[in-house]
Amino acid sequence: MLAALVGAVVNLDGRPRYIHSGWFLISTANLVVIVAMLAVFALAIAAPFPRDRGEA
Amino acid sequence: MTVAALEWTGPKRRYDIVKEAVIALAAVTALTLLLAAIFSSPDVKPVTVAQWSAADPTDFLTTAVSELDGTSGVATYGPPYTHVAGAGQNIVGGISLARLFGVQIPIDPARAFVLGPLAIPAQTNPRVARALAVYEHAPASEQRSWSQAFAGALAKGHVIARIRAHPAAFGPVPVLMGELLAMARSGALDGALVSTDRFYQTNFTKALLFLADGSYLESLAQTEHLLGSQWGMMNETGNYPGQAWLWLYTFWYQVPPFSTSSNADAQIWAIMALLSLAFVCVPFIPGVRSIPRYVPVYRLIWRDFYRRYG
Amino acid sequence: MTASTWTGRIRDRGVAAFPPDRLLPDTQPVYVASWIYVFGVLTLAAFAVVLASGAVIALAGPAWWHTSSVGHYVNSVHLWGTELFFFFMVVHLWGKFFMAAWRGRRALTWITGAVSFLLSIATAFTGYLTQQNFDSQWIGTQAKDGLNASGVGAFFNVLNFGQMLMWHILLLPLVVALLIGGHILLVRRRGVAPPL
Structure with a gap:
């Protein structure tokens, strides 16, 4: 019941959305995942890492 | 590199491996539970033979009769399903791993998809039993002529009128096909295709091969962008992310010469096997293993270290 | 001093290869200071979530999630756990590649x-x-x-x-x-x- 309720918060079951150009075709969902992966990679490298007080 | 170099003797920083693992597990668990709650997961109902035969009876009958006369996808597939001289994709020249291993999952299409299932109603329906007996005892050339006539009538349309005009040309095939269609619509064929004489069943090879020989399953997949020519291996039904990690494998199918090659599967699998091996062996491949030196991402990662100690 | 039993030899080699402070370290070389280093453990955490959710599905069998809303939710956890597992693994892989982390045996x-x-x-x-x-x-x-x-x-x-x-x-x-x-x-x- 609860699961069914929250499961419908964002419905991804609709008509598929795709980006199509010549022989290139990608689903919006896959594109979002790949772009997010690149963004997280860039962030992981760029974001400052907390300094450690106990450094010897 | 000496063994001594393995051991870092320079400055160290405080680190708590257990705390890190616990925080990571808690964070990832929470994130997964949240994503699952927000986005759910796809579950498009499986196609049944009953559904197929009701939605597109012509496609169903065309497929069934092609199994009977040996022109279907499975009948002409070759190894590992059927013995067809020369069938099986080649990697290059005449080299075929499919042919090397041969027929390991033997399928007799006419028996598996048509004659076998029809033996069930034949036990209680004398008309079907007679038609089945006539067909089975006829010479192969006559069987082929009947089923080809039926396939031709299906392709041209107005099947019933054509059969009434020249019943002899079709032999018992109209009775067999009519009964198979009735069986399919009732759902009985779904059961017959997976039933064995051992009661329990976990193998759906026959039923799936039969479904795949028709064009109904493919037409459903096309609307979901799941065809190989639509980068389908990466995609999922609806708007869910799919197997994005298959992008390179999927890519080859879109470009020449593979996009038009009848040996595309064999060639692309060979390429991917080589690339996978190269990926595993990156540390030993001159040039590739030096890329990190020339792409100074490492200078960013270790910028703090270089600033203080470099 | 070498142990004479198989057990003893395996124990000695294990302890020599993995002394406790190497197996469960509380210090790291000072250069291990970037968020890119957390993607290995994130991958591992996602793997644990995938195994756990898969185990829950296994309790009731492979057809359960089609008929139960709880089952469907557990399946969703299994799917998104897998998506995260690959997500983190790929970022980890890119990071290790650009650090040429295969150096030094x-x-x-x-x-x-x-x-x-x-x-x-x-x-x-x-x-x-x-x-x-x-x-x-x-x-x-x-x-x-x-x-x-x-x-x-x-x-x-x-x-x-x-x-x-x-x-x-x-x-x-x-x-x-x-x-x-x-x-x-x-x-x-x-x-x-x-x-x-």
């Missing part, structure tokens, strides 16, 4: 990681085959051609649900788990690759 660490990635793809693929829905039908009937063309299909039948379920829930996860275990032990044994 660490090639085997790279190899075990790379093979884990490839086998994880196979494991996810068998998961799609055993969903018992339209995806399984379509993916199975399509994928058979590639596998058949490569000769693998003669023995690894993607249309055989029982066989694929065994590969998905036992054989492949077991091998992936063992490889990941070895991968982590190698990282502990060899330490984190130093700056270029």
